[in-house]
Amino acid sequence: ENGQTYNLAIIGFGGMGSYHGELIDEVERIRVTGVYDLVDYRMQLAETRGYKTYESLNAVLSDETVDIVVIATPNDIHKELSIQALRAGKHVVCEKPVTINSSDLLDIMKVSEEEGRIFMVHQNRRWDEDFLIIKDIFEKRKVGEVFHLESRVQGANGIPGDWRQLKAYGGGMLLDWGVHLLDQLLLLTDSKIESVAASLSSILGTEVDDGFTSHIRFKNGLTALIEVGTTNYIKLPRWYVKGLEGTVVIVDWDLSGEIVKNNPDVSKIEPVPIQAGRGLTKTMAPPSEESTLRLPLDRVGDSGQDFYSNVVAVIEGVTEPAVKNEEVYRVLVLIETIFEAAETNSVIHKEL
Ligand code: NAD
Known part of the structure; x- marks a missing residue:
């Protein structure tokens, strides 16, 4: 089992579906077997990128060589597609927002458990x-x-x-x-x-x-x-x-950015009032240069590659998911x- 390569199919080949293809190119243990999209133009695009295309969702789900399905369609159909793929015995990676309400996620989690297949949400950020x-x-x-x-x-x-x-x-x-x-x-x-x-x-x-x-x-x-x-x-x-x-x-x-913090080596220096607009202020005067540290x-x-490596490790049962469904549920x-x-x-x- 160690070193096995997993076959993955992408469902929904829009902006994010094609990005998943690029991500997986970098992952040694996963290869893309093909793509399915509702729209012909997207299927043609997938072909020009060198992917095999499936003629239907069913063709993806009944392809026994497919281990993992990625769902990268609009949000409303993540649930239905995820459940169908899990029921077909596939592991599923689903785009965010995983579902449009929290109870739908619970339904998916239940099926994932029943089928003994992993379900992970691509919280890439x-x-x-x-x-x-x-x-x-x-x-x-x-x-x-x-x-x-x-x-x-x-x-x-x-x-x-x-x-x-x-x-x-x-x-x-x-x-x-x-x-x-x-x-x-x-x-x-x-x-x-x-x-x-x-x-x-x-x-x-x-x-x-x-x-x-x-x-x-x-x-x-x-x-x-x-x-x-x-x-x-x-x-x-x-x-x-x-x-x-x-x-x-x-x-x-x-x-770009910085940290500005108090300098522990310098005791507090009383701010000097500054002219601000038509008035004077001590409260809003900047802290003195000596009493602060500016740090990069x-x-x-x-x-960036941690997500799919983690998916492989989770499938093999050697680690915890980096994105836990309970965490995703709390966000919803x-x-x-x-x-x-x-x-x-x-x-x-x-x-x-
Ligand atoms: P998109 O509109 O570019 O692509 C969606 C694709 O899904 C289209 O090609 C469409 O034809 C196809 N599609 C729709 N219904 C389908 C179905 N039933 N079966 C197969 N294909 C179907 O949208 P996108 O920007 O790629 O977004 C897709 C998903 O990815 C969304 O859930 C979005 O929130 C997510 N996303 C995530 C990130 C991220 O950083 N994680 C970034 C962008 C988008």
Whole structure:
């Protein structure tokens, strides 16, 4: 069994389906046997990339050489396709958001268990280096105890003009990008959530949210502001994190940013009032240069291939899944709570 190569079929060959093909090219133990997409043009594209195409979903599921199926279709049919593939005895890797509500995920998990086949969600942004840098700062207490963080992605292009604009397909930015940022958030602390407030944005007149803002408070006192926008011509930093001893900023995907923290070797220097607008302020004066340290961000390295190597190891029973379904479930419940908070314009107090 050791060293076996696994055969994988991709269902849904759009932007992400073809990206899975590229990811798997880098993985020694998995090879793509073929692709299935509903749309002819996508099938032709797959052929020009050198893939075999299957004439139907059934042809994929009844191909006994296929060990793993990747579901990279719009969100509304992840559940149905995942369950069919599991029932056909395949291991399944499914794109995010795994389902459009939490109870659908429980249904899939039940089938996965019954069939003894693994089901893993591609929460690839757990390996984003910006996130890993922030996680490292949390864990090593590089700015002391973190008490507040802000995590944002912002664009100015609106919602892409496809199924992402439509409710029936599980569109909207909370499900699309929110699921990544919230998944990352929940990996930063062991604490339970105690309350959630949120508002959805609908500037563009689509039937789904074109962004959202959510305030999440954890039982240990940590507060988080999670924000996604598609109408931001100027964007705010990707990460802004405050600890008792300093502040971190990561500006963008290029990982520009810094840590500014108190210098433990210099006793506190009283700030000098500055002119600010038509007034003077000591409160808002910058900390003195001598009393602060400006540190570069420590790079932690990019480990982009971890997902599929982990899939192989999980299939072989030698390790735990890097993305656990229980964790994904908690994120979906949080998303439902954000929708509820936004719709009722209230703070939802519940342990989560
Ligand atoms: P897309 O529209 O580019 O591609 C979807 C493809 O699925 C299309 O080619 C469509 O024809 C095909 N399809 C639809 N119904 C099908 C069916 N029943 N059977 C077979 N094929 C079917 O969308 P996309 O951007 O590639 O997104 C696909 C999925 O990947 C979504 O769930 C999305 O959220 C996810 N995604 C994840 C990331 C990430 O970073 N993890 C990034 C982008 C998209």
